[in-house]
């Protein structure tokens with residue numbers, strides 16, 4: 175693990191609190207924040223909104239809970255993170271839906287909870303969630319609001335210490351009756367604070383500009399003080415020597431990172447004479463890798479996604495756990511009833527935000543959130559907020575036929591079944607049979623009656639089944655969006671992994687598209703998502719699908735927030751419509767890194783056929799480049815198809831014997847058939 179990781183238990187260093195390397199003045203303010211945090215119990219803390227690089231508000235993560243976690247398979251957001259989540263949130267939450275589905279593996283019928291779970295609910299008290307009248311997932315409006323709602327202020331059962339930055343008037347005890355009111359008040363205050371922050375940041379930026387004119391070349395030490403030693407970028411030989419002697423100390427790495435960021439922000443003015451920009455970048459990436467514990471390959475790959483300052487924020491955010499969130503299962507309860515029941519058990523929670531009326535963010539709990547009677551009765555799923563997004567984008571409708579192509583452990587399957595109100599059918603597929611156990615357990619626990627679990631390689635669709643109204647492909651991926659949950663990703667991903675994953679994703683996405691019925695009256699959509707932030711696994715896959723399947727187009731995801739997908743990246747140009755895809759980042763949205771794309775599948779185009787009759791262009795099952803290992807099954811000879819080949823072979827044989835072959839009945843066959851998919 176990196177130096178930053180090793181130092182996690184120590185008081186936060188200035189770098190940790192201040193990814194964008196503040197001036198001395200800023201550090202003074204941040205220091206006060208750090209001290210406040212140190213006094214607090216290690217608990218999930220709310221996020222504070224500040225302005226992001228695009229001028230939009232974003233979440234500033236204020237959690238100080240450790241993120242020491244065990245590695246997990248890296249497939250997804252939740253299931254395999256049992257151990258790590260435990261580590262993150264200590265004894266508060268010692269179980270999780272997706273993580274330890276074994277907590278309850280029986281059928282709810284067995285437990286007698288299927289139809290009537292009233293007895294599990296807390297005494298009736300008013301719990302007003304304002305706009306939460308309708309418990310169905312609202313249809314979010316694109317561009318309606320760019321404000322991310324995840325984060326906000328914890329509502330505490332006990333008033334917090336008045337030294338808390340939110341001020342003394344929060345001392346009013348929180349009750350069921352005043353919770354919503356306080357929540358709105360705090361929301362309003364957060365907005366006001368964010369606006370103040372914006373002003374403050376503008377003022378600081380102006381001051382900084384002035385300062386920089388005066389002391390542009392005066393280097394700062396780790397505390398932001400002006401140091402006597404000017405910064406010197408090590409030469410390649412010095413770097414080798416440094417490596418040989420066991421590497422630099424953590425303070426030197428910190429300072430060097432800060433200096434490199436500073437230089438790269440104004441290269442022509444601040445760089446050492448004769449040194450190139452790439453030398454500073456290389457040094458910075460090497461230091462990021464050692465400080466945060468990444469292999470250099472991945473550190474560089476992730477670094478390249480962002481402007482320099484933002485990259486540091488991204489790496490910092492990966493050191494902090496994301497908020498614990500749950501999704502109300504509307505097949506069994508309503509959010510307000512669930513919130514009420516959990517508050518009565520000592521759970522400190524708040525609605526996630528306006529973009530979902532199913533989610534609750536849990537701040538503290540005196541009971542294990544993965545083992546409450548409500549959990550066991552399937553009233554909620556412990557699910558990362560980002561995992562709501564692909565299902566919201568897919569928007570499955572009642573009575574539809576839907577495929578969840580890579581579905582275990584079922585967070586999204588059960589969400590879809592709930593949106594479809596247990597009507598229609600959801601085929602929940604996963605290639606990994608072992609993982610379908612947890613999927614089945616979740617399907618039962620949440621009372622999803624319209625789900626069929628199956629285990630095929632996704633690339634076997636649509637051969638095994640097709641004609642779906644909608645398909646979700648939540649693809650197997652590298653997990654670079656969930657590093658805070660699974661830090662093993664930092665060191666175990668190589669270039670080869672990304673190549674293989676990207677190929678698999680490209681195969682799967684074509685199969686997902688071909689499994690959709692373009693004639694669907696209500697749908698005809700595919701949503702592709704990953705919990706990864708790399709372009710190879712996201713935009714490149716989507717662009718490939720657009721090229722290979724001219725009968726699909728990208729459409730709006732209808733998600734309220736998220737950063738537009740890249741249309742150009744490191745010399746590659748993607749279709750302009752790729753900007754309709756959405757990226758989600760830990761440092762911007764305080765969610766796991768995620769990617770969502772939505773396709774509309776249309777009828778395949780007609781092409782003039784040889785017989786003068788128009789024919790549909792049949793897509794190929796997989797492309798030539800992916801033939802190896804594909805599950806093509808031999809379905810017997812087709813005499814009509816083979817006839818021209820047989821005829822041609824006969825002609826060749828006759829020619830070889832010096833005989834004159836009869837005239838062709840059909841045009842000549844190409845010597846080698848090259849199938850095209852376009």
Ligand SMILES: C[S@@+](CC[C@H](N)C(=O)[O-])C[C@H]1O[C@@H](n2cnc3c(N)ncnc32)[C@H](O)[C@@H]1O
Nearest residue numbers: 250580581582583584585586605606632648650
């Ligand atoms: C990101 S996880 C899915 C998480 C799931 N959608 C949820 O919300 O709980 C990716 C899944 O893809 C499965 N998988 C990997 N390769 C596959 C393939 N070729 N076909 C189908 N599923 C595959 C993995 O077993 C893993 O469960």
